[in-house]
Amino acid sequence: MYDVITIGTATQDVFLKSRDFKVLKDERFITGQAECFALGAKIEVPDIFFTTGGGATNAAVTFARQGFKTAAICKVGKDASGQGVINDLRKEKAGVKWVARDVGEATAFSVILIAPNGERTILVHRGASEYLKESDLPDARDFKAKWFYVAPLGGENAHIFESALKIANKNGVKIAVNPSKTQIKMGLKEMRPLLSMVSIFILNQEEAALLCDLPFKEEKLIFKTLDAAIDGIVVMTKGPKGVVISDGKNLWRAGTYPEKEVVDRTGAGDAFGSGFVAGLLLKNDIDYAIKIGSANATSKVEHMGAKTGLLYKKDLNNPRWKKLEIKKEQL
Numbered sequence: 294m295y296d297v298i299t300i301g302t303a304t305q306d307v308f309l310k311s312r313d314f315k316v317l318k319d320e321r322f323i324t325g326q327a328e329c330f331a332l333g334a335k336i337e338v339p340d341i342f343f344t345t346g347g348g349a350t351n352a353a354v355t356f357a358r359q360g361f362k363t364a365a366i367c368k369v370g371k372d373a374s375g376q377g378v379i380n381d382l383r384k385e386k387a388g389v390k391w392v393a394r395d396v397g398e399a400t401a402f403s404v405i406l407i408a409p410n411g412e413r414t415i416l417v418h419r420g421a422s423e424y425l426k427e428s429d430l431p432d433a434r435d436f437k438a439k440w441f442y443v444a445p446l447g448g449e450n451a452h453i454f455e456s457a458l459k460i461a462n463k464n465g466v467k468i469a470v471n472p473s474k475t476q477i478k479m480g481l482k483e484m485r486p487l488l489s490m491v492s493i494f495i496l497n498q499e500e501a502a503l504l505c506d507l508p509f510k511e512e513k514l515i516f517k518t519l520d521a522a523i524d525g526i527v528v529m530t531k532g533p534k535g536v537v538i539s540d541g542k543n544l545w546r547a548g549t550y551p552e553k554e555v556v557d558r559t560g561a562g563d564a565f566g567s568g569f570v571a572g573l574l575l576k577n578d579i580d581y582a583i584k585i586g587s588a589n590a591t592s593k594v595e596h597m598g599a600k601t602g603l604l605y606k607k608d609l610n611n612p613r614w615k616k617l618e619i620k621k622e623q624l
């Protein structure tokens with residue numbers, strides 16, 4: 294019996310930082326600016342950092358570091374990067390028996406180019422990570438856990454979203470979902486039957502507005518709409534502004550712990566979501582879960598890499614994580 298089984302992507306990431314990556318304003322790019330270097334030049338990269346990422350493995354590492362029996366369902370290639378992902382999970386004492394290996398596709402690979410101002414551009418090859426098949430899911434008789442943490446299942450992986458939820462639901466495993474763009478784009482009407490299986494739904498404010506087809510600012514209306522579809526907890530993250538959470542009756546609002554320095558926000562969403570669920574497993578209390586999710590995310594953004602900085606159980610005793618203002622109001 295596992296405490297938590299996670300599902301989602303697994304990647305090899307490389308972070309490159311150079312003073313020679315320049316930021317130029319240019320409206321031809323969707324963000325209005327571009328990260329640039331000279332074509333034909335050789336650019337020195339003094340800082341290089343290898344790590345693994347992907348929602349399934351990031352969340353699994355949070356749970357394992359909090360002392361929970363954990364396994365990740367994900368897919369890598371039959372290459373050195375894939376072996377690296379497996380080694381990382383093993384080192385973290387997270388179960389790897391459901392890490393599938395694709396013969397045709399390479400392990401997902403991200404190159405993260407960090408500019409001197411801390412902003413970054415991510416180049417992504419999704420590779421094997423998006424080719425999970427139904428046959429990669431555990432048999433129903435092996436699917437024994439308290440919680441199933443579903444990190445974003447996008448691209449081809451979206452095909453198994455429904456069957457994965459159904460296996461867990463049939464086995465009485467509680468489900469937490471951080472949806473992918475594919476599920477958000479389905480819209481609420483199509484998502485509703487699937488959401489009835491979900492106990493915790495975690496998404497950022499833009500995703501929530503898009504799913505409900507409501508204006509971004511209509512926060513309470515968004516919650517009322519999502520609460521009607523979910524018989525559990527809705528978690529809306531708002532980046533550096535913090536988080537708002539509803540259980541259908543009450544709203545909790547919290548900012549973030551002050552960070553020493555924002556080094557890299559890759560994986561902040563995974564850190565908060567998995568930290569929140571870990572908090573609920575440790576103590577069935579929403580205030581406590583907000584603190585653990587938030588502490589995990591703040592500690593993460595202070596480090597480079599999606600897993601670096603994720604908290605261990607002993608870290609929770611740090612006085613730094615004791616005080617976070619949380620306001621509770623009726624919905």
Ligand SMILES: Nc1ncnc2c1ncn2[C@@H]1O[C@H](COP(=O)(O)OP(=O)(O)OP(=O)(O)O)[C@@H](O)[C@H]1O
Pocket residue numbers: 496497498529530531532533534535536548549550552555558559560561562563565587590591594
């Ligand atoms: N500097 C920070 N930037 C962003 N989030 C932070 C920061 N510090 C702490 N956090 C916490 O991390 C959570 C991450 O949520 P965010 O809204 O950024 O998720 P997201 O947009 O889904 O992120 P991702 O791109 O990782 O999927 C926030 O709700 C917040 O509590």
Ligand SMILES: [Mg+2]
Pocket residue numbers: 497562563
């Ligand atoms: Mg996210």
